[in-house]
Amino acid sequence: MYRSLSQSCLRNKYHLLTNSGLIYNxxxxxxxxxxxxxxxxxxxxxxxxxxxxxxxxxxxxxxxxxxxxxxxxxxxxxxxFQPNEPDTARTIVQTPDLFHMEYEIVTIETADKEKLHGYLLTQMQRTNECATLVFFHGNAGNIGHRLHNAHLLYQACNINILLFDYRGYGKSTGTPSETGLYIDAQAVYDYIRTRTDLNQEKIFIFGRSLGGAVALHLASHLAETEATPPLYCVIVENTFTSIPGMAKRLFQVFILDYIPSCYYKNMFSSITKIRHIKVPVLFLSGEQDELVPPQMMQKLHEECTSSKKQLIVFSDGQHNTTWLSRNYATQINKFLVECSTLSEPISSSTGFN
CATH class of the missing domain: 1.10.287 (Helix Hairpins)
Structure with a gap:
């Protein structure tokens, strides 16, 4: 009962944050x-x-x-891109001290000389044996706004977590763009591969909303270049098939059906990239998502060619609060355990109330 009340309070808190503009809406x-x-x-x-x-x-x-x-x-x-929402997002970035997690501040330089600000959260015991998650956040706010979510995964899954801000977000330099975010993703991946104190066999990536598109691009690129060691797995949550698809969904103007793709400055075409990914992929979808249609997550799951893929639908999950759903962290942890035993099958679709 206490857990239920606690989750209810958290959900109300994040609905309030969303309505007040702290989270993209x-x-x-x-x-x-x-x-x-x-x-x-x-x-x-x-x-x-x-x-x-x-x-x-x-x-x-x-x-x-x-x-x-x-x-x-x-x-x-x-x-x-909404790096200035809320209006303190470029000046105030909360630290993991808020949740008493072990961490170090990292600065990652990109190929085009931008500097990305981040936190590497590490487990207090057996750090080098734990899996490490690279967290790609959504299109607004900064990594400080994701600390509560990170703390949940840090505790429930016993993992290390690298949180970072894209260029132009938080304390990172530069200006965001589709190409820029892809460069950032590669820089962060290259950095985590230099960390000999982390288990290189268990590096995986997570992306929510816009971050899901960035994560899928990186995973697709690594698959095409046959990078070794391969990613442990990929997890995406409430992400979209493409920006043109989202434009049609948000604005519902028939003329958008006839606009050539060259007029879209940003594409983030995850629907084409998902077909290249062979490592295990977990799709987390909030059935009440008010921004990204859950059908897009279903479509990505269908188009994914990985032999180990799973779609989990949370019936009460909304765009920014699916991570507060019951069994959310438990299901992620279960998937990670299954990934460690490749001979065990992963079910293709699951729903939760």
């Missing part, structure tokens, strides 16, 4: 869109009149179409 996206479109609309009206007087209808229509597409292309990074 639909209202924030809508507000940004309305603000930016109003500016574009005002400028467009002026240019509309100017071009109509100078060139006539045909050139005017062509200009408007190109202008709208160019404006939307330029707005995509702002709508997708």
């Amino acid at each position: 639909n209202r924030l996206v809508l507000s940004n869109i309305i603000h930016e479109i109003s500016l574009v609309f005002g400028l467009s009206l002026f240019l509309f009149y100017l071009f109509y007087q100078l060139f006539g209808n045909f050139v005017l229509i062509l200009f408007i179409i190109c202008g709208i597409l160019s404006s939307l292309y330029g707005l995509q990074d702002m709508l997708l």
